[in-house]
Amino acid sequence: MITPALTAARPKSDGARGESTALDEAATAWALAARAGDPDAVEHFVRALHRDVLRYVAHLCADPQAVDDLAQETFLRALGSLHRFEGRCSARAWLLSIARRAVIDGYRRASARPRLADRPDWQLAAEHAQPRGLPGFDDGVVLLDLLAALPDERRQAFVLTQLLGLPYAEAAALSGCPEGTVRSRVARARATLAGELEHA
Known part of the structure; x- marks a missing residue:
């Protein structure tokens, strides 16, 4: 990058x-x-x-x-x-x-x-290309995997408010839904992530 x-x-x-x-x-x-x-x-x-x-x-x-x-x-x-x-x-x-x-x-x-060439092993190649041994690297990979498993609407609301720090009102404007909907999506995303982290 x-x-x-x-x-x-x-x-x-x-x-x-x-x-x-x-x-x-x-x-x-x-x-x-x-x-x-x-x-x-x-x-x-x-x-x-x-x-x-x-x-x-x-x-x-x-x-x-x-x-x-x-x-x-x-x-x-x-x-x-x-x-x-x-x-x-x-x-x-x-x-x-x-x-x-x-x-x-x-x-x-x-x-x-x-698509001209669709390689089924693209994920493996991407994993090998990533640096290893960095502090927090494994946690970052786990977080990305957990975020990828969230439904699109919840992931978007979570990323906008919790990772990028946007206020709920602006996240709602970006998402095209009411602020309360964004708040509930974030709460559900947090609950899902917390549950998945307990089982991991």
Whole structure:
């Protein structure tokens, strides 16, 4: 996975939710400044939200090799549409909704074209390509497997709110459902994950 050489200028804050809110405010300000033509703001905007877009796309996309391409497509679409961004929601929520549509479009493109080589052992090859012995690596693999087993709606709600730190209202807007529905999906996802972890 390719990441920007410079670290994103992430605002400091006390807690996880406060950090998320500070990042949202900064990213939205950068998006509005980029819309006005500030090239430095474009760079700050992309660097601040690049990791969140990659994580979100990775959780939505079944093809790990397509994650970087879909994240790049997300930013290309967003930068081309900055003139329409008015700041009515956070720039992160706006960008993640673009990422969601990019993943859906990717699925549509993939289903419309035949596969030339379908290797049944792709998962084994991917596992061998992953680094081993890193702290938390096995836990991360277990979490990804457990998340993959969740129904799509619950996984999306869990990833948006618990992993990416979006407020429930923004996750609801992205998902196109009421906030209470997102809360219940997250609660059910937590219960399922906790039950699976007990049995693991």
